[in-house]
Amino acid sequence: MVTEGLDLYLADRIWIAIALLHQQFPLREGFSKDEIRQKLRETGLMGGLKPGSVAAHLKEHMVANVPPSSTKYRMLYETQDGTLRLFLPSDRVDPGRQSRRPSKQQPNRLEIPEQYWPLLDWYARWCERSVEPAPVRFEDDPLIRLIGSGKHVWADEHADEYVDRLREEPA
Numbered sequence: 001m002v003t004e005g006l007d008l009y010l011a012d013r014i015w016i017a018i019a020l021l022h023q024q025f026p027l028r029e030g031f032s033k034d035e036i037r038q039k040l041r042e043t044g045l046m047g048g049l050k051p052g053s054v055a056a057h058l059k060e061h062m063v064a065n066v067p068p069s070s071t072k073y074r075m076l077y078e079t080q081d082g083t084l085r086l087f088l089p090s091d092r093v094d095p096g097r098q099s100r101r102p103s104k105q106q107p108n109r110l111e112i113p114e115q116y117w118p119l120l121d122w123y124a125r126w127c128e129r130s131v132e133p134a135p136v137r138f139e140d141d142p143l144i145r146l147i148g149s150g151k152h153v154w155a156d157e158h159a160d161e162y163v164d165r166l167r168e169e170p171a
Contacts, residue, residue: 008045008111008112008113009107009111010049010053010054010057011057011061011062011071011073011075011104011107012107012108012111012112013040013045013046013049014036014040014045014054014057014058014062014075014076015062015075015076015086015106015107016043016045016107016112016116016119017036017039017040017043017045018031018036018039018076018084018085018086019086019119019122019123020039020043020119021035021036021039022085022086022126023119023122029079029081029083029085030077030078030079030081030083030084030085031083031084031085032082032083032084033055033058033084036058036084037051037054040054056069058076058084061073062074062075062076063076063077063078063084064076064077064087064091064092064093064094064097065077065078065091065092065093065094066078066094067094067096068094068096068097072096072097072099072103073103073104073105074087074091074093074097074102074103074104074105075087075104075105075106077091086123086126087105088127089105089127092140106120106123107120
């Protein structure tokens with residue numbers, strides 16, 4: 001499947017390469033950057049690309065749980081062991097990538113060759129199977145971190161007594 005000479009966005013090329021790796025190795029959670037570069041070369045998707053640009057996209061531009069430098073795409077996710085996989089809707093997203101308008105998570109069907117359209121259908125099914133709410137991590141949620149922060153206010157007085165006292169005091 002050689003695709004040299006195609007006019008594809010770099011992020012879309014990388015997404016396609018990783019989707020192909022997921023299909024080739026369905027039991028693997030993620031892939032090293034070298035494996036991704038190798039898949040780009042194998043498929044001809046590396047043609048005309050600068051290695052530095054690929055490195056920047058794999059390090060930060062596309063990775064949802066990494067602070068963004070410029071691009072706020074959510075196309076990849078860095079696993080605990082440092083490998084990369086495709087982003088899932090239930091994945092944690094770095095706060096710097098939060099915005100009113102959702103950022104890119106997959107290629108636009110009309111901007112990639114028709115031969116890769118089945119990857120988009122596969123990805124939709126893959127996301128559906130993987131939908132499970134991400135565990136709420138105490139340290140990730142600023143509101144949850146507030147739990148118990150005001151308990152000293154009522155430490156010596158029952159809440160009902162406090163409200164009664166407030167109602168008795170002149171305004």
